[in-house]
Amino acid sequence: GLSPAAPGPLSGRHALVTSGPTHEPIDPVRYIANRSSGHQGHAIAGALARLGARVTLVSGPTALADPPGTTVVRVTTAREMLAACQQALPADIAVCAAAVADWTVTHPATHKTKKAAGAPPPVLALSPNPDILANLAAAGPQRPALVVGFAAETEEVVAQASAKRLRKGCDWIIANDVSEAGNGGRGTVFASPDNTVHVITAEGVEDWPTLSKDVVAHRLAGRIAATLTDRAA
Ligand code: CTP
Numbered sequence: 396g397l398s399p400a401a402p403g404p405l406s407g408r409h410a411l412v413t414s415g416p417t418h419e420p421i422d423p424v425r426y427i428a429n430r431s432s433g434h435q436g437h438a439i440a441g442a443l444a445r446l447g448a449r450v451t452l453v454s455g456p457t458a459l460a461d462p463p464g465t466t467v468v469r470v471t472t473a474r475e476m477l478a479a480c481q482q483a484l485p486a487d488i489a490v491c492a493a494a495v496a497d498w499t500v501t502h503p504a505t506h507k508t509k510k511a512a513g514a515p516p517p518v519l520a521l522s523p524n525p526d527i528l529a530n531l532a533a534a535g536p537q538r539p540a541l542v543v544g545f546a547a548e549t550e551e552v553v554a555q556a557s558a559k560r561l562r563k564g565c566d567w568i569i570a571n572d573v574s575e576a577g578n579g580g581r582g583t584v585f586a587s588p589d590n591t592v593h594v595i596t597a598e599g600v601e602d603w604p605t606l607s608k609d610v611v612a613h614r615l616a617g618r619i620a621a622t623l624t625d626r627a628a
């Protein structure tokens with residue numbers, strides 16, 4: 396909204412958060428997407444706003460309400476998400492929680508593709524999408540001081556996520572185990588209110604207990620505020 400941010404440890408800071416999936420159209424009625432409710436990203440945006448940050452939330456399609464105190468920019472595709480993020484710069488903090496589709500359909504059909512009796516199924520040609528997190532982490536003078544990514548993994552969770560942190564050039568990676576076992580045997584994390592994460596920084600790995608996504612957001616926002624306050628001191 397347009398109301399000024401509440402005072403807090405992140406007053407005067409601008410935070411950019413991505414959330415939700417992206418949808419890559421196949422034709423006017425079909426798309427490719429990743430599984431994501433947007434719950435974790437939206438909760439982080441809200442938690443940063445409660446600590447006083449001005450928050451731009453760039454969100455793919457979700458069923459969620461806008462978190463209070465944030466400015467929400469709605470996008471559909473990964474390319475639109477990257478453009479919206481670049482437009483939102485400069486920012487002090489970037490948190491990339493979106494489940495961005497890795498590929499887009501090279502030639503989406505302008506009309507609905509119809510089944511024809513006996514015809515073979517269509518074959519989709521895919522092209523790689525831009526990496527929004529890597530772009531923000533390599534934004535030169537526009538690079539946010541703290542760039543945080545997520546890594547959803549099903550095996551060797553911490554090792555894969557640590558490699559991802561270095562590959563993408565971000566400061567922290569929040570790794571979550573999206574295998575069913577990684578969510579305490581309660582099914583996958585996607586539809587769950589809970590999340591079990593490891594916070595991977597240059598200093599090492601913190602294992603957090605299984606917490607609600609809202610509590611993960613609150614703790615992460617607090618850790619971000621403490622880190623920026625320390626650096627400024
Ligand atoms: N991400 C992004 N843009 C992309 C792909 C990923 O911003 N095109 C961000 C996600 O928001 C997340 C982090 O990068 O913060 C890691 O996403 P993930 O899908 O785990 O990484 P990938 O590099 O796409 O690797 P993988 O092959 O495991 O999917």
Ligand code: CA
Nearest residue numbers: 494495496497
């Ligand atoms: Ca990916």
